[in-house]
Amino acid sequence: MNSEHEPKIVAFLCKWCSSAGSDMAGVSRLEYPSNVIPITVMCSGSVSPLYILSAFNLGADGVLVSGCHPGDCHYIKGNMYARRRMALLKELLPYIGLEPERFQMSWVSAAEGLKFTQIIKEFVKQLKPLGPQTQLRRSL
Amino acid sequence: MRKKIGVFVCHCGINIAGTVDVKKVAQELSEFPGVSYTVDYVYMCSDPGQNLIIQKIKEEKLDGVVVACCSPNLHETTFRRAAQSAGLNPYECEIANIREQCSWVHKDKDKATEKAIKITKGIVEKLRWNEPLQPIKVPVTKRALIIGGGIAGIQTALDLANSDIEVVLVEKNPSIGGHMIQLSETFPTLDCSQCILTPKMVEVSKHPKIKLYTYSEVQEVTGYVGNFQAKILKKPRYVDPDKCTLCDECTQVCPVVVPNEFDLGLTGRKAIYIPFPQAIPATYTLDIEACPGVLPIACGKCWDVCEPKAIDFDMKPEIVEEKVGAIVVATGYDLYDKKNMAEYGYGKYPDVLDGLQFERLLSASGPTRGKILRPSDHKEPKEIVFIQCVGSRDPELHNKYCSKICCMYTAKHAKLYKHHVHDGQAYVFYIDIRAGGKGYEEFVNRTMEEEGVLYLRGKVSKVFEENGKLVVWGVDTLAGQDIEIRADMVVLAMAIRPSSGAEKLAKILKAAQDTDGFFAEAHPKLRPVESLTAGVFLAGVAQAPKDIPDTVAQAGGAAIKVVSILSQPELLHSPLVAQVNEHLCTGCSMCVDVCPFSALSIVEGKAKVNEVLCEGCGTCAATCLRSAIEVKNLTHLQVHDMLTASLGGLK
Numbered sequence: 001m002n003s004e005h006e007p008k009i010v011a012f013l014c015k016w017c018s019s020a021g022s023d024m025a026g027v028s029r030l031e032y033p034s035n036v037i038p039i040t041v042m043c044s045g046s047v048s049p050l051y052i053l054s055a056f057n058l059g060a061d062g063v064l065v066s067g068c069h070p071g072d073c074h075y076i077k078g079n080m081y082a083r084r085r086m087a088l089l090k091e092l093l094p095y096i097g098l099e100p101e102r103f104q105m106s107w108v109s110a111a112e113g114l115k116f117t118q119i120i121k122e123f124v125k126q127l128k129p130l131g132p133q134t135q136l137r138r139s140l
Numbered sequence: 141m142r143k144k145i146g147v148f149v150c151h152c153g154i155n156i157a158g159t160v161d162v163k164k165v166a167q168e169l170s171e172f173p174g175v176s177y178t179v180d181y182v183y184m185c186s187d188p189g190q191n192l193i194i195q196k197i198k199e200e201k202l203d204g205v206v207v208a209c210c211s212p213n214l215h216e217t218t219f220r221r222a223a224q225s226a227g228l229n230p231y232e233c234e235i236a237n238i239r240e241q242c243s244w245v246h247k248d249k250d251k252a253t254e255k256a257i258k259i260t261k262g263i264v265e266k267l268r269w270n271e272p273l274q275p276i277k278v279p280v281t282k283r284a285l286i287i288g289g290g291i292a293g294i295q296t297a298l299d300l301a302n303s304d305i306e307v308v309l310v311e312k313n314p315s316i317g318g319h320m321i322q323l324s325e326t327f328p329t330l331d332c333s334q335c336i337l338t339p340k341m342v343e344v345s346k347h348p349k350i351k352l353y354t355y356s357e358v359q360e361v362t363g364y365v366g367n368f369q370a371k372i373l374k375k376p377r378y379v380d381p382d383k384c385t386l387c388d389e390c391t392q393v394c395p396v397v398v399p400n401e402f403d404l405g406l407t408g409r410k411a412i413y414i415p416f417p418q419a420i421p422a423t424y425t426l427d428i429e430a431c432p433g434v435l436p437i438a439c440g441k442c443w444d445v446c447e448p449k450a451i452d453f454d455m456k457p458e459i460v461e462e463k464v465g466a467i468v469v470a471t472g473y474d475l476y477d478k479k480n481m482a483e484y485g486y487g488k489y490p491d492v493l494d495g496l497q498f499e500r501l502l503s504a505s506g507p508t509r510g511k512i513l514r515p516s517d518h519k520e521p522k523e524i525v526f527i528q529c530v531g532s533r534d535p536e537l538h539n540k541y542c543s544k545i546c547c548m549y550t551a552k553h554a555k556l557y558k559h560h561v562h563d564g565q566a567y568v569f570y571i572d573i574r575a576g577g578k579g580y581e582e583f584v585n586r587t588m589e590e591e592g593v594l595y596l597r598g599k600v601s602k603v604f605e606e607n608g609k610l611v612v613w614g615v616d617t618l619a620g621q622d623i624e625i626r627a628d629m630v631v632l633a634m635a636i637r638p639s640s641g642a643e644k645l646a647k648i649l650k651a652a653q654d655t656d657g658f659f660a661e662a663h664p665k666l667r668p669v670e671s672l673t674a675g676v677f678l679a680g681v682a683q684a685p686k687d688i689p690d691t692v693a694q695a696g697g698a699a700i701k702v703v704s705i706l707s708q709p710e711l712l713h714s715p716l717v718a719q720v721n722e723h724l725c726t727g728c729s730m731c732v733d734v735c736p737f738s739a740l741s742i743v744e745g746k747a748k749v750n751e752v753l754c755e756g757c758g759t760c761a762a763t764c765l766r767s768a769i770e771v772k773n774l775t776h777l778q779v780h781d782m783l784t785a786s787l788g789g790l791k
Contacts, residue, residue: 008787023211026240034251037258037786038241039779040212042716042771045734046758050767051779058787075757076650076736085762117245 007061007127009036011120012051014044014079017068017109024113032117033124036064043067044105045078049089052103056136062102062127064119069107079107097135101126143203145264146177146196150184150209152239157182159243161253165208168257174268176200185215190222197226204228204267208236208260229272231715231773236263258786265781270773273715276751280366281465282706283308287358287645290318291688292680292695293470294340299699301349305706308462309344310372311354312641315419316341318472322402324502324510326688327552328583334418334505341420351462354421357641359459361648364753365675366465366711376455378426379412383450386414386422390442390451398430404497406515407507412442412451416505426451466675466702467649469659470695471642473681476531476635480538484530484603484632490516491610492603492630495549502556512560514629520561521628525612526550527600528570531635539635541656544685546633547574551587553631558591566593567625569600569614577687596623603630636685651676658684669697677701716772717754718761720747724768731760731769740769 013019019040025032041047044067055063065086067079086105093100104123108116147169151157162180170178177200183189184207193205205228207219212235220230238256246252284300286293289311297307309316321341323333344350353372360371394410402415411430414423432439443451475494478486485492491514493501500506501513514521528546531538547570554566573595575581587593598615605611609626616623638657646653651671652660659678662670669677679698680691705711718731718739727745739753740760747760747769758771767776 010783010786020213023213023237023240026211026244029244031247032245034242034246034248034255037255037262038237039262039782039786040237041758041779042774043757043759046762046771046774048762048776050776051783054780055783055787058783060783060787073736075755075759078736078757078759081734081759081763 005061005128005131007035007124007130008059009062009064009120009123009127010055010060011036011038011064011066012044012047013038013040014067014074015040015042016074017072018044018066018106018116020110021066021108021112021116024111025116026113028113030113030117032120035124036120043073043075043078044082045073045075045080047082047086049085052089053136056098056102056133057138059133059137061130061133062104062123064104064106064123066106066108066116066119069109072109098133099130101130102133142174143268144176144201145174145204145206145267146193146200146202147175147260147264148184148193148196148205148207149178149180149260150189150207151180151182152210152243153182156209156239156243159246159249159252160238160256161249164253165238165256165260169260169264172261172264175264177202184209185218190218193219193222194226197223197228202228204232204234204270206234206236206260206263206267208238208256208263210239211235211237211241231270231273232267234263234267234270236260261785262782265785266774266778268781269775269778273772275712276715276717278364278366278711278713278752280706280708280711281368281463282306283462283464284466284468284702284706285310285358285368285370285462285464286468286470288318288470288472288639288680288682289313289316289344289352289354290470290472290680291320291337291340292472292682292691293318293468294337294344295692295695296468296470296679296699296702297344297350298340298347299696300702301347303699303703305349305703307350308370308372308464309350309352310356310358311352312357313415314355314377314425315415315421316344316352316354317416317420319496320688321416321418322404322496322503323499324504324506325552325556327548328577328579330552330556332504334503338418341418345420352421353460355425358645358648361467365705367752368464368467368675370462370464370467372460372462374458374460376428376457377423378428378452378455379424380450380452381421381423383448384423385448385450386424387447389445389447390424393441393445395439395441396430396432398427403500403507404494406497406500424450465706466677468677468679468698468702469645469649469651469671469682470679470698471639471645471682473636473638473685474640476539476637478634481530481632481634484527484600484630485605485610486632489603489605489610490514491521491628492632494632494634495546495553498553498631502553502560510560512557519628520564522561522564523625523627524557524564524566524629524631525600525610525625525627526554526566526568526631526633528568528633529599529635530632533571539637539656541685542574543633543636544574545636545687547584548577548580548687550631550633551575551584551593554593555587555591558593566591567627568593568595569598570595571597571599577689598623636681638682642682649673649676658682669694669701675705713752714756715751716756716774717751718749718756718758718769718771720749721768721770722746724766726766726768728765730763730765734759734763
């Protein structure tokens with residue numbers, strides 16, 4: 001059953017690089033799985049760890065945060081804060097019973113449409129065997 | 141009261157409608173809480189499409205509009221303008237991207253439709269909590285700061301001053317003129333470089349709108365576009381320019397001789413000196429590093445002979461503050477450091493010169509009055525070797541980029557050499573000839589054909605001295621053979637590097653540098669004179685290697701960019717900035733520490749946002765433990781509701 005599971009993914013994309021990169025994937029008509037719902041934020045540095053936990057709480061099977069490459073941040077160093085914060089969060093996920101593979105951070109520039117699709121494809125592949133995320137899902 | 145939201149779904153011909161069931165998206169959204177009107181239309185961005193939005197905002201009395209269409213990068217402005225013309229605040233209009241991020245990247249119509257519905261619902265949830273906002277108005281200081289007094293800075297300063305804008309021009313050396321004033325003649329017309337530059341230098345010094353600081357450096361810049369404050373360090377020159385009569389008595393008695401920077405060490409100068417006769421400002425400077433001591437006991441000979449008493453040993457460094465609205469970086473270049481080129485004997489053998497030294501030899505005002513003579517024995521070189529790409533286009537060992545001007549100035553050097561030494565033989569080692577420019581290709585061809593300069597395609601491996609000759613070991617890759625030339629002089633076309641102060645200045649201005657150390661432009665094609673920092677512009681080689689015509693053109697471009705800012709009565713700044721909930725803020729200052737723009741401070745125990753400095757990145761919002769600071773129209777609540785809409789409907 002697990003292999004049939006279609007994971008629900010939320011992707012927080014920074015406006016200047018990764019969201020533009022996903023636009024580039026569109027312009028280039030590069031296909032990728034439709035499991036991912038994009039949410040455009042100003043900077044990866046604005047993604048609070050709370051957003052990620054909220055996403056899991058609301059039933060996401062996987063969460064992606066994607067920003068500009070280190071050193072290329074539109075806001076000088078927002079992605080550096082994101083990198084530190086997200087690395088720490090990933091370390092902490094097992095303590096609340098969540099597989100760290102359910103969370104991923106990536107760097108996609110405005111030109112890297114192909115890389116964006118590859119990241120989504122890989123992430124979906126990685127999430128499928130894990131099945132539905134139930135540990136943090138709020139029971140409604 | 142809940143907003144009345146209208147959702148407008150675009151077909152984009154078949155671009156969206158081909159993969160997404162737009163009727164179903166409109167239908168589903170019409171049942172979504174808060175949505176009071178939905179419609180789908182073939183091209184929303186067309187005039188009839190926009191009119192439909194305007195008409196329905198009025199008829200249905202909508203408080204907010206979501207257009208489900210292409211990326212907001214394309215038509216956000218279009219639809220916000222349309223909403224505004226219907227009387228809505230533009231920030232009450234949001235775009236749901238269902239084309240680039242949905243219809244164009246999926247094939248399964250059911251899945252794509254389901255995703256488009258979720259994306260649109262998410263944006264409706266965001267819009268529900270949007271506040272109407274007005275752009276922040278910022279006053280403008282109608283003055284410009286130009287850093288660097290070479291041809292780039294001079295041209296920018298003149299263009300701006302002639303546009304009736306006050307200019308502050310800062311140059312670190314005792315005189316303006318930059319490298320161009322050192323050159324002999326310029327390619328491809330062989331104009332005398334000093335003859336065409338000195339009128340501009342004089343114009344700078346006489347222009348009522350230009351305030352000139354020479355022997356000065358920018359130390360600190362605070363503020364933001366339209367309102368910068370710059371601190372400028374005026375180094376003491378120990379000579380009062382107003383009193384100095386240029387009588388030259390001081391240099392006659394000065395006992396100290398040091399290498400002359402203007403002649404690149406080919407001659408000497410005294411500790412008190414004027415860089416060159418046409419220097420602007422026309423005055424002497426006392427080099428305090430070389431002077432035996434400002435204590436009159438140690439020397440003081442110059443002070444003794446100075447009739448008008450222009451020399452003042454007690455002069456102190458001075459810091460002046462200038463307020464400006466825009467800044468132009470025109471810091472130019474240095475040649476690649478000679479210590480990196482040991483294999484060519486540069487710095488070891490006196491007759492191995494760099495391009496600028498050779499310019500000084502060619503110059504009528506140079507150390508040899510325009511005669512080409514070997515520095516070692518003052519004999520005329522009968523065989524001369526020019527080596528191109530020294531330190532350029534060599535990613536393994538040196539710089540990976542092309543320094544761009546060397547092909548042309550080497551051709552000029554070889555040509556001028558032949559004009560001076562008719563019976564001499566010139567050789568040029570090159571990788572490729574890059575002569576892209578008006579009249580450039582013809583110029584190189586003439587050097588080859590009319591002057592008989594021998595061009596050899598290949599690199600030189602080694603230069604060494606033997607019996608008073610410089611032995612050049614190279615290879616001719618076209619003939620496929622090793623070459624040995626016993627030359628009298630070798631001239632190296634050294635790579636161009638960003639000016640030595642560029643890194644420090646980039647930090648002061650918070651302007652990015654590229655991987656080679658040149659100032660990074662905002663866009664390589666469409667914004668080549670703007671830096672990534674608003675209000676900071678680039679001119680000349682500070683941005684990338686380029687020749688004089690390109691530099692002058694870019695300087696004019698930078699000037700008009702400055703005018704386009706300073707001619708406005710006030711600047712508009714995006715209102716999507718951070719705001720503080722003072723009831724929750726404890727004044728812990730964590731947000732202040734992470735802000736990349738120094739836009740936050742603690743005032744009376746609470747965080748305070750400088751809305752003009754804030755770029756709205758939201759790094760503070762993710763840092764605050766109490767959610768006391770958030771970015772307008774993208775609050776934690778809005779993100780949470782977007783997540784709920786995006787995930788809630790999933791089975």
